[in-house]
Amino acid sequence: MISGRRVKLRRRDPKAGLAYLTLAAGTVLVAFPFYWMVASALKPFNEMFDLRLIPTHPTLLNFAEVLTRTRFPRWFGNSLIVATITTVSVAFFDSLVGYVLAKLQFPGRGFIFVMILATLMIPTEMLVIPWYIMSSAYGWINSYWGIMFPGLMSAFGVFLIRQFMSGVPDELLDAGRIDGVTEFGLYWRIALPQIRPALAALCIFTFLGNWNAFLWPLIVIQGADMRTLPVGIALFSGEAGSSWNLIMASSALAVLPVLAVFVVLQRQIIEGVTLTGLRS
Amino acid sequence: MSVPQLRLGTRRALWAYTFLFVPLLFYIAIRLGPAFSSLYISLHEWNLISPSKPFVGLQNFRLLARDPRFVQAAVNTVRYVLVGIPVQMALGLAVALLLQRINRFRGLFRALYFMPFVTPIVAAAWVWQWMYSESFGPLNEILATVGLPLQPFLRNPGQALYAVAAMIIWQYLGFQIVIFLAGLEAIPRVYYEAAEVDGASGWRLFRHITVPLLNPTLVFSVVYGTIVFLQLFTQVLNMTFGDQGGPLAGTLTVVLYVYQLGFQRFMMGEAAAATAVLFVAILGITLLQIRVLSKPVEY
Numbered sequence: 150m151i152s153g154r155r156v157k158l159r160r161r162d163p164k165a166g167l168a169y170l171t172l173a174a175g176t177v178l179v180a181f182p183f184y185w186m187v188a189s190a191l192k193p194f195n196e197m198f199d200l201r202l203i204p205t206h207p208t209l210l211n212f213a214e215v216l217t218r219t220r221f222p223r224w225f226g227n228s229l230i231v232a233t234i235t236t237v238s239v240a241f242f243d244s245l246v247g248y249v250l251a252k253l254q255f256p257g258r259g260f261i262f263v264m265i266l267a268t269l270m271i272p273t274e275m276l277v278i279p280w281y282i283m284s285s286a287y288g289w290i291n292s293y294w295g296i297m298f299p300g301l302m303s304a305f306g307v308f309l310i311r312q313f314m315s316g317v318p319d320e321l322l323d324a325g326r327i328d329g330v331t332e333f334g335l336y337w338r339i340a341l342p343q344i345r346p347a348l349a350a351l352c353i354f355t356f357l358g359n360w361n362a363f364l365w366p367l368i369v370i371q372g373a374d375m376r377t378l379p380v381g382i383a384l385f386s387g388e389a390g391s392s393w394n395l396i397m398a399s400s401a402l403a404v405l406p407v408l409a410v411f412v413v414l415q416r417q418i419i420e421g422v423t424l425t426g427l428r429s
Numbered sequence: 430m431s432v433p434q435l436r437l438g439t440r441r442a443l444w445a446y447t448f449l450f451v452p453l454l455f456y457i458a459i460r461l462g463p464a465f466s467s468l469y470i471s472l473h474e475w476n477l478i479s480p481s482k483p484f485v486g487l488q489n490f491r492l493l494a495r496d497p498r499f500v501q502a503a504v505n506t507v508r509y510v511l512v513g514i515p516v517q518m519a520l521g522l523a524v525a526l527l528l529q530r531i532n533r534f535r536g537l538f539r540a541l542y543f544m545p546f547v548t549p550i551v552a553a554a555w556v557w558q559w560m561y562s563e564s565f566g567p568l569n570e571i572l573a574t575v576g577l578p579l580q581p582f583l584r585n586p587g588q589a590l591y592a593v594a595a596m597i598i599w600q601y602l603g604f605q606i607v608i609f610l611a612g613l614e615a616i617p618r619v620y621y622e623a624a625e626v627d628g629a630s631g632w633r634l635f636r637h638i639t640v641p642l643l644n645p646t647l648v649f650s651v652v653y654g655t656i657v658f659l660q661l662f663t664q665v666l667n668m669t670f671g672d673q674g675g676p677l678a679g680t681l682t683v684v685l686y687v688y689q690l691g692f693q694r695f696m697m698g699e700a701a702a703a704t705a706v707l708f709v710a711i712l713g714i715t716l717l718q719i720r721v722l723s724k725p726v727e728y
Contacts, residue, residue, distance in 0.1 A: 168530040175524060176541045179599065183544065185567065186556045198565040246452045255442035261449065268460040272660060272711055274684050275704040278470060278697050279463035282477075302455050332444040361549045363663040364684075368692055379551040383667055393559065400552035411547045415540050418547065422604060423611040 183404070190398040197394050211398035220373055221399050224381035230293060231366075231377055232359040235300040239355045242302045244348055247310025248336045252322060262311070268304045277365055284369055291371040300359055306351045313347040314340060350421030353414060360407065378403050471701035478695055489702035499703060501678050502686040509594055509682065510658045517598045518650055521605025526635075528606070529613055539610070543603030550600060554667035557596045558583065583669055586679035593668050593680050600664070601657065605650060612646030613639070645722055652718040656711055660684055683707055 189197065191207040215221045250262050280299055281290075289295035317340050325339045341348070363379045370376050376384070382403055385396055411418060471489055475482045493499045524542060528535050545553065560566050561582035569579045582592045620638050629637070640647075662684040666673060673689065674681030683703060691700030 165530055165532075168527045169534075172524065172527050172531070172538050176538060179542055179545065179602070182553060182556045182560065182599070183548075185560065186552075189559070200565065200567055200570050242452050242455075245448050249445050249448045253441055253445040254438070255445040258445075261453070264461070265452075265456055268456055268464075270708075270712055270715060271460060271464045272704070272708055274660060274662075274687055275467045275701075275708050276460070276463045278691050278701050278704070279466040280459075281692070282466075282470075282697070283463070299459060301459075302452055304456070304460070307452075332441070333448075336448075357547055361551075363551060364688070368688075379549055379663075382549070382555070383551045383670060385555075396555050397559075400555050403549050403552040407547055407549060408544060411540075411544065415536075415543075419539065419543060419607055422607045 183408075186397055186401050186404065189393070190401040192394065194392070194394045211394045212402065215395055215398045215402060219385075219395065219399065220376070220381065221402065223374060224376050224378045225402075227293075227296075227376065228360055228378040231296050232356050234293075235297050235359045236352050236356045238297075238301040239303050239306055240348060240352050243306030243351065244310050244314075244341060244344070245336060246302075246307045247312075248314050248340050250307070251311045251314035252317065252319070252335075252340065265304050265307050269308070273299075273364065277368055280365065281368055290369055291375050293375075295369045296366050296375070296377065299365055300355075300362070303355065306355070309347060309351060310344065313344040317343045346417075347424070349417055350424060353418055353421060357407070467701045468705060470697055471705045473698050475698035475701070476695055477697055482698075485698070489698045490706075492699055493702055493706070496699075498678060498681065499683075499686055502674075502681045502683045503706075505590060505678075505680065506659060506661065506682045508590060509597075509661055510655055512591065513594045513598055513658050514651060514654045516594075517601055517605055517654060518647070520598065520602055521650070522609050524602070524606050525609035525613055526639075528610060539603075539606065542606050545600045546603045548600070550663050551667050553600070554596070554664060558668060561592055583680075584676055586675065586677040589669070589675040589679040593665055593675075596668065597658070597661065597664050601654070605654070608646060608650055608653075609643070612643050615646075616642045648718060648721050652714055655714055659707060659710055659714075662688065 188202065188204055190211050191209070192199075192204040193206055193208050193210065196205065246265070250258060276299065284290050284295050289298070321339055321343075322335050325335050330338065361379060362377070363383070366377045366380050367383070370380055373381075373384075382396075382399055385399060472484060472486060473482045474485045474488070528538060531538075560568050563569060563579060563581050563584060566582075568582070572579055581588060583589050616639065620642070621634060624634055624638055661682045665675075665680050665682050665685050666688070669675045669680065674685055684707070687700045687703045687707075690696045690703065
């Protein structure tokens with residue numbers, strides 16, 4: 150059975166073996182930085198620079214030190230708070246706006262949609278200066294609100310959700326109206342469950358985007374306690390000297406949860422990229 | 430009959446605006462307003478510390494044009510685009526074509542190539558720095574083993590930009606692959622079959638069917654990649670954190686220079702002017718994409 154199938158495959162494409170080999174070689178190159186990060190994080194300090202591929206005396210001491218001696222847990226918590234709140238906010242407001250723009254008739258609808266869409270063209274770099282001036286004027290510097298406020302809604306999400314909301318049948322909403330469902334209920338209980346896959350993709354990307362965000366957090370955060378994970382790790386050498394063992398352990402601790410989430414949600418994430426990439 | 434209907438319409442419009450109230454406030458106060466205020470700041474001498482902020486017209490733009498560091502940042506940014514985009518696209522397309530050839534483990538390979546795209550890039554930058562290290566990096570270890578001279582990589586003004594670009598290509602390769610795979614899957618099989626009947630194969634199939642029919646995907650990929658490369662900041666800053674912009678500003682980008690001007694030297698006027706230049710560049714590329722892509726694809 151097995152050998153018969155293999156023969157069949159070979160006959161169909163004689164170069165398939167070569168394709169597998171090339172792809173595997175590429176994978177080794179792509180995965181090497183991850184491997185190096187984890188392998189180094191497992192090495193004791195005096196073996197850091199021996200460049201052996203496999204640690205001879207693997208230890209979890211570096212991880213323990215990062216978790217107890219540095220502010221890493223605090224930064225991790227900050228990132229979790231910031232990414233969670235922005236994701237909930239984006240999911241709620243973007244889906245609400247997307248629903249209103251797709252399903253309700255009212256004067257000014259087209260204008261509002263174009264206005265929101267136009268903000269997609271503005272690069273973040275252009276906004277950070279006014280945001281900073283605004284934040285200093287209102288005392289938002291170095292606060293959670295200061296880190297989060299620019300990301301609480303996303304024009305891209307509105308655009309995405311509106312596309313999917315257009316596919317929700319009007320009959321469904323009309324039936325709800327006849328049953329006496331409130332206008333908010335029509336959105337929340339009838340339309341929203343229909344677009345769950347799109348909403349899930351938006352949530353994943355918003356969370357990842359905010360988890361990895363760097364430019365604005367770097368500007369608005371001033372104290373070591375308020376740092377998000379990327380800012381904390383970027384400024385880590387000041388925190389831990391140039392201890393590469395601690396830098397590698399904290400990098401690994403920052404990367405591994407993201408990769409774990411990626412492994413679980415891999416299909417949705419990659420399909421989400423196709424979905425969103427091709428629609429934009 | 431028409432009166433209650435009108436009322437119903439008014440009622441719905443009221444609801445619509447109730448739902449939109451907070452979001453509209455957000456888009457006006459946090460997006461559109463600041464965009465205009467950035468343009469306003471770019472026309473003023475705006476030092477955060479000094480209280481007087483006089484109108485200076487286009488002087489900030491003239492200062493930038495004469496500022497060798499800004500000119501270098503702009504040239505570097507263009508170099509990142511010219512180096513990064515072709516390599517990234519060629520590799521992405523090659524891997525996508527290979528993935529199309531195989532039957533098993535396609536999802537696994539795709540996922541492995543995609544990993545860097547979701548990785549916190551600040552953490553990845555540390556590892557890359559180490560890999561490039563002159564005295565204790567694995568790359569130089571390999572060079573030494575095969576008897577080649579050691580390379581300074583990030584410490585050499587001529588090499589640093591390419592070293593950083595390699596890391597960015599590593600980061601975005603998986604994204605390109607996924608986009609190309611979707612594009613390839615959208616090409617109807619019958620064209621290949623028809624061409625094979627006519628005796629075409631290999632390179633000619635690729636040249637005359639894949640490339641023309643993949644055109645919208647290629648355009649999207651160029652535009653997306655270019656916008657990403659024009660906004661390079663995090664990767665560049667973190668690859669040489671202690672020496673922002675690399676040796677002799679060899680890796681400096683426009684956005685990194687904006688950060689230095691605005692938030693280290695507090696020259697907000699010039700920084701805002703630089704972002705206006707960036708905005709015009711990105712807008713131009715986006716409009717170009719819309720024009721190219723709105724042409725219908727002829728199968």
